Amino acid sequence: MRITVNVWRQKNADAKGSMVSYALDDVVEDMSFLEMLDVLNEQLTLAGEEPVAFDSDCREGICGTCGVVINGIPHGPEVTTTCQLHMRTFKDGDVIDIEPWRASGFPVVKDLIVDRGAFDRIIAAGGYISVNTGSAPEANNLPVPKEDADHAFEAATCIGCGACVAACPNGSAMLFTAAKVTHLGLLPQGQPERESRVLGMVEQHDAEGFGSCTNIGECTAACPKGIPLDVISRLNRDLLGALAAGKA
Amino acid sequence: MSVDASLEFHEVGEDIADAAAPSGPIERRWDERKFSAKLVNPANRRKMSVIIVGTGLAGGAAAATLGEAGYHVKTFCYQDSPRRAHSIAAQGGINAAKNYRNDGDSIYRLFYDTVKGGDFRSRESNSYRLAQVSVNIIDQCVAQGVPFAREYGGLLDNRSFGGVQVSRTFYARGQTGQQLLIGAYQALERQIAAGTVEMHTRHEMLDLIMVPDADGTERARGIIVRDMVTGEIETHTADAVVLATGGYGNVYFLSTNAMGSNVTATWRAHRKGAYFGNPCYTQIHPTCIPVSGDYQSKLTLMSESLRNDGRIWVPKQPGDDRHPADIPEDERDYYLERIYPAFGNLVPRDIASRAAKYQCDDGKGVGPGGLGVYLDFADAIERMGRKTVEAKYGNLFDMYARITGEDPYTRPMRIYPAVHYVMGGLWVDYDLQSNLTGLFVGGEANFSDQGANRLGASALMQGLADGYFVLPSTLPDYLAAGPFEPVPDDHPRVVEARQAVEERVEKLLSINGSRTVDSFHKELGHIMWEYCGMERTEEGLIKAIGLIRDLKAEFWSNVKVTGEAQELNQALERAGRVADFIELGELMCIDALHRAESCGGHFRAESQTEDGEALRHDDTFAYVAAWEFGGEKPVLHKEPLEYEYVEMKARSYK
Ligand SMILES: Cc1cc2nc3c(=O)[nH]c(=O)nc-3n(C[C@H](O)[C@H](O)[C@H](O)COP(=O)(O)OP(=O)(O)OC[C@H]3O[C@@H](n4cnc5c(N)ncnc54)[C@H](O)[C@@H]3O)c2cc1C
Numbered sequence: 001m002r003i004t005v006n007v008w009r010q011k012n013a014d015a016k017g018s019m020v021s022y023a024l025d026d027v028v029e030d031m032s033f034l035e036m037l038d039v040l041n042e043q044l045t046l047a048g049e050e051p052v053a054f055d056s057d058c059r060e061g062i063c064g065t066c067g068v069v070i071n072g073i074p075h076g077p078e079v080t081t082t083c084q085l086h087m088r089t090f091k092d093g094d095v096i097d098i099e100p101w102r103a104s105g106f107p108v109v110k111d112l113i114v115d116r117g118a119f120d121r122i123i124a125a126g127g128y129i130s131v132n133t134g135s136a137p138e139a140n141n142l143p144v145p146k147e148d149a150d151h152a153f154e155a156a157t158c159i160g161c162g163a164c165v166a167a168c169p170n171g172s173a174m175l176f177t178a179a180k181v182t183h184l185g186l187l188p189q190g191q192p193e194r195e196s197r198v199l200g201m202v203e204q205h206d207a208e209g210f211g212s213c214t215n216i217g218e219c220t221a222a223c224p225k226g227i228p229l230d231v232i233s234r235l236n237r238d239l240l241g242a243l244a245a246g247k248a
Numbered sequence: 249m250s251v252d253a254s255l256e257f258h259e260v261g262e263d264i265a266d267a268a269a270p271s272g273p274i275e276r277r278w279d280e281r282k283f284s285a286k287l288v289n290p291a292n293r294r295k296m297s298v299i300i301v302g303t304g305l306a307g308g309a310a311a312a313t314l315g316e317a318g319y320h321v322k323t324f325c326y327q328d329s330p331r332r333a334h335s336i337a338a339q340g341g342i343n344a345a346k347n348y349r350n351d352g353d354s355i356y357r358l359f360y361d362t363v364k365g366g367d368f369r370s371r372e373s374n375s376y377r378l379a380q381v382s383v384n385i386i387d388q389c390v391a392q393g394v395p396f397a398r399e400y401g402g403l404l405d406n407r408s409f410g411g412v413q414v415s416r417t418f419y420a421r422g423q424t425g426q427q428l429l430i431g432a433y434q435a436l437e438r439q440i441a442a443g444t445v446e447m448h449t450r451h452e453m454l455d456l457i458m459v460p461d462a463d464g465t466e467r468a469r470g471i472i473v474r475d476m477v478t479g480e481i482e483t484h485t486a487d488a489v490v491l492a493t494g495g496y497g498n499v500y501f502l503s504t505n506a507m508g509s510n511v512t513a514t515w516r517a518h519r520k521g522a523y524f525g526n527p528c529y530t531q532i533h534p535t536c537i538p539v540s541g542d543y544q545s546k547l548t549l550m551s552e553s554l555r556n557d558g559r560i561w562v563p564k565q566p567g568d569d570r571h572p573a574d575i576p577e578d579e580r581d582y583y584l585e586r587i588y589p590a591f592g593n594l595v596p597r598d599i600a601s602r603a604a605k606y607q608c609d610d611g612k613g614v615g616p617g618g619l620g621v622y623l624d625f626a627d628a629i630e631r632m633g634r635k636t637v638e639a640k641y642g643n644l645f646d647m648y649a650r651i652t653g654e655d656p657y658t659r660p661m662r663i664y665p666a667v668h669y670v671m672g673g674l675w676v677d678y679d680l681q682s683n684l685t686g687l688f689v690g691g692e693a694n695f696s697d698q699g700a701n702r703l704g705a706s707a708l709m710q711g712l713a714d715g716y717f718v719l720p721s722t723l724p725d726y727l728a729a730g731p732f733e734p735v736p737d738d739h740p741r742v743v744e745a746r747q748a749v750e751e752r753v754e755k756l757l758s759i760n761g762s763r764t765v766d767s768f769h770k771e772l773g774h775i776m777w778e779y780c781g782m783e784r785t786e787e788g789l790i791k792a793i794g795l796i797r798d799l800k801a802e803f804w805s806n807v808k809v810t811g812e813a814q815e816l817n818q819a820l821e822r823a824g825r826v827a828d829f830i831e832l833g834e835l836m837c838i839d840a841l842h843r844a845e846s847c848g849g850h851f852r853a854e855s856q857t858e859d860g861e862a863l864r865h866d867d868t869f870a871y872v873a874a875w876e877f878g879g880e881k882p883v884l885h886k887e888p889l890e891y892e893y894v895e896m897k898a899r900s901y902k
C-alpha cells in the first residue's frame with residue numbers, strides 16, 4: 001500500500017521543529033509500524049538525507065523504549081506499544097501524522113526522541129524497598145496472599161513508556177508514579193517505607209514539571225499495559241495518610 | 249574430516265588454566281574462595297572506584313550491591329534508562345534449587361543438570377557455584393518486592409521448564425525478566441539517590457583503556473565512551489572495569505535480541521587483549537514467529553511452554569500449500585513425536601530446532617518462503633477446552649495474532665527457530681576476571697557457566713548470580729591492592745585510545761559510499777545463518793570466512809553513514825556496531841571450523857551418529873577455546889576441562 005507520513009523533524013533540543021511529509025510506495029500490511037519507519041529511513045539514507053531519529057529496542061512491547069504520537073494518539077489507534085502496532089491497521093492512501101511525546105516533563109532530544117530521565121528520578125526518590133544484597137530472609141518465610149501478589153504484579157507491569165503523560169491534558173505522570181506506589185504498597189515487604197515512599201515520589205513528580213492529576217482518565221486509556229486508574233486513588237489515600245501522620 | 253583445514257585460519261598458542269579456581273570438595277569451593285579473598289576496610293571503600301558497563305541483570309545487580317557496600321561505582325548503558333536493558337524481555341522464568349516442591353531437587357541436581365545440559369563443555373566449579381547461589385537470588389528478589397507467581401496459600405509457585413523433571417522455575421506470568429530487572433533497577437536507583445552510583449545513560453562504550461602501573465603490570469583502568477546525545481567522546485577511569493553488556497546474537501541480524509544489543513564493548517576489549525571464549529556456541533530457540541518479509545527487523549520468541557500442549561507437524565507431501573485445516577490427519581507428519589517417541593514435542597531446544605530445519609530443507613515447510621512448521625493447539629483445545637487454553641497461553645496467542653494477523657485458536661501457529669542466546673563471550677576465570685588484569689565480565693557477556701548449551705531459565709539465574717553475589721565477592725579481592733595511581737586525562741594510553749575512537753568515527757562518516765549500514769548487517773546475518781547457524785560444515789564455514797572478509801572490505805569502502813559526529817546519530821551508532829559484528833562473525837566461523845565435533849548448540853554435519861544425532865569428541869575437544877585477537881589469524885588457547893563429579897555421557901533423547 002501507499003502511505004504518506006508527516007513526521008516531526010527537529011535537529012536537537014534547541015532547534016525549532018516542523019512537520020515534514022514523506023511518501024512510501026511499498027508498505028506491506030505485515031510490517032510493524034517501526035519497520036515502516038525503518039524502510040523510510042533506508043529510503044532517506046540512499047537519497048542522502050538524514051534518517052528520522054526514533055527510539056526502540058526490544059520491539060516486543062516490554063522495554064518501554066518506543067513511543068510516538070500517531071494521528072494524535074500516543075502509541076496510535078490500538079491499545080499497544082508503537083512497536084507492536086502493525087500496518088494492517090492502516091489502509092492504502094492513508095496519511096499518518098507522527099510526533100514525539102509532548103509534555104513539559106519530556107523535552108524533545110531529536111526528531112521523535114524525548115528525554116524521559118524524570119521517570120528514573122521519580123523512582124530514585126523512593127520507588128524501591130530498602131534491602132541490601134545478602135540481608136534477605138528465606139523467601140517462603142513471608143507468605144503473600146495470592147490476590148495481593150497478583151494485584152501488585154499488575155501494577156508492576158508498567159513499562160515506563162510515558163504514554164500516560166503524553167495523553168494527559170495536564171502532562172501529569174500520576175499513573176506512572178501511582179503504579180509503583182501500588183506495586184510496592186500492596187506487598188508486606190513494602191510497608192515500612194510506605195509513607196516516605198509516596199511523599200518522596202510525589203514531591204519529585206512535581207519538581208520535574210509534570211502537571212497535577214485532575215482525574216480525566218486519558219492516561220489509562222492510552223496505557224499499553226492497561227494500568228487502571230484506581231492506582232491513583234490508592235496513591236492519594238497513601239498520600240493523605242502520610243500527610244496526616246505528619247511525615248511531610 | 250581433516251582437522252587441519254582450520255589451521256590455515258588460526259595459530260595455536262599455549263594452553264591456559266583457570267588460576268583462580270579453588271580445589272577440594274566441590275560443595276566447599278565457593279566458601280573457600282570467599283574466605284581466601286582479601287577484604288576492603290569499609291572506610292576505604294569509597295576511595296575505590298569501579299566502572300560497570302551495562303546495567304541489565306548482571307551489571308545492574310552488581311552496581312547496586314557494590315554501591316551498598318560503599319564503593320564508588322560508575323555505570324553506563326546505551327538505552328535512555330537502566331530499566332530497559334534487554335533482560336527485560338525474558339519471559340519464562342528463573343531456576344533455583346529451592347526444592348519447595350519436595351520433588352527431589354537439590355543444589356547437586358541443578359548442578360548436574362547444568363553440566364549435562366551444557367553437553368560437558370562447562371566448568372564443574374562454576375556450574376556448582378551457580379546452583380548454590382541460586383537459592384539466595386530468590387530470597388533477595390522477594391525481599392525487593394519482585395511479584396513472583398504464588399499459590400493460594402501465599403507461598404511461591406514453581407513450574408517445570410526446558411525438559412527437566414523437577415519444578416524449580418520461579419516466574420512472574422510471562423514477564424519474569426521484566427520483574428527481575430525492575431527489582432535490580434530499583435535497587436540501583438536507590439544507590440544513585442544515595443550517591444554511591446553515578447549513572448550515565450545513552451552512553452556507548454567504544455574502547456577499553458589499559459594502563460601499566462609502576463611495576464609494569466597492565467591493568468584495565470578505564471573506558472572511552474560516546475555520549476549518544478551530544479556525540480562527545482569522553483574518558484572515564486577507575487580502579488577496575490566490569491563489562492556486563494549482554495549477548496551478541498544480533499551478529500545474525502535477525503534474532504530475538506533487542507535492536508541495540510551489540511558486541512562492541514566486549515569486542516573492543518578483545519582487540520585490547522581479552523580472550524574470547526567459545527564464540528561459536530549459539531543457542532537457537534525452536535519456537536519463534538517466522539520471518540514475514542525482507543523488511544523484518546527482529547524476531548519474536550514465543551515461550552517454550554507452548555510445546556507442553558501444542559503439537560508440531562508439517563505436511564507429509566513437500567510443497568503442499570493447502571490450508572492446514574484441509575490437510576487430513578494421515579497426510580500430516582508429527583515428526584518430533586515420530587522420531588523421539590519418549591520426549592516427543594518436548595525434546596531440548598537444539599534438537600527441536602534442527603528437526604524443524606530438516607523438514608523445511610526437505611520442502612515441507614509452511615508459510616512464506618517455506619520456512620515454518622505448524623504448532624497446533626486443536627487437540628489441546630478439544631481436550632482441555634478453549635477456556636483453559638486461553639488461561640494458560642492467552643497472552644502468547646494474542647501476541648501471535650497481533651504480529652501475524654492470524655487466529656491461533658482456529659488455525660495452527662507457524663513457528664521457526666531463531667537465534668536467541670549466546671553461550672560464548674569473553675573468557676573469565678572463577679573470579680569472573682578476564683585474562684586482562686582488572687577487567688571483569690558478568691552475565692551473558694562472559695563465556696558463561698552454561699557450556700555449549702544453556703538450559704531454559706538459567707540465564708537470568710546466571711546474570712543475577714554474577715551481579716548480586718559473585719562479582720561483589722571477587723572484585724574486592726582485586727581492589728584490596730588499590731586504589732591505584734590515578735590515570736590523568738593526558739596519559740599516553742588515554743590519548744591513544746581516544747584518538748583511535750575519534751578517527752574511527754571520522755572514518756565511518758567520511759566513506760560516503762552507496763550502501764546503508766543495515767544492508768551490510770543483513771548480508772552478514774544471511775551468511776552467518778546459512779553457514780554458522782543450526783548446522784555447520786567445513787566447506788560452508790570456509791566459504792563463509794571468505795564472504796565475510798569480502799564484506800568487511802566492502803563495508804570500509806562503500807558504507808554510507810549520514811549525519812555528523814557531534815549529534816545524536818543513530819546511523820553512526822549502528823555502523824560502529826556492524827563493523828564489530830563483521831569481525832566477530834569471522835572469529836565465530838573460525839571457532840566453528842576448528843571445533844570438528846558436534847556439541848550443544850554447535851552441530852557439525854560431519855560429526856553425527858548413524859541416526860543423525862550430535863556426536864561429541866571428548867578425547868579431542870573437551871576444552872574451552874579461548875581466542876586471542878590476531879586479525880585474520882587469531883590464536884587459540886585451550887583450557888582443558890575436567891569432570892570429577894559428573895560422568896561424561898552422550899546426551900540421548902530417543
Ligand atoms: C526474548 C528472550 C527471552 C528470554 N527468556 C529467558 C528466560 O525465560 N529465562 C532465562 O533465564 N533467560 C532468558 N533469556 C536470556 C536472558 O534474558 C539474558 O541472557 C540475560 O537477561 C542477559 O542479561 P545481561 O545482564 O547479561 O545483559 P542485558 O540485559 O542484555 O544488558 C546489557 C546491558 O549492557 C548495556 N550495553 C551493551 N552494550 C553496550 C555498550 N557498547 N556500551 C554501553 N552499554 C552497553 C545495555 O545498555 C544493557 O544495560 C531470554 C532472552 C531473550 C532475548
Ligand code: SF4
Nearest residue numbers: 158159161162164223
Ligand atoms: S502507566 Fe502505562 S502508559 Fe504510563 S508509563 Fe506505565 S505503561 Fe506507559
Ligand code: FES
Nearest residue numbers: 057059064066083
Ligand atoms: S521497543 Fe520495547 S516496548 Fe517498543
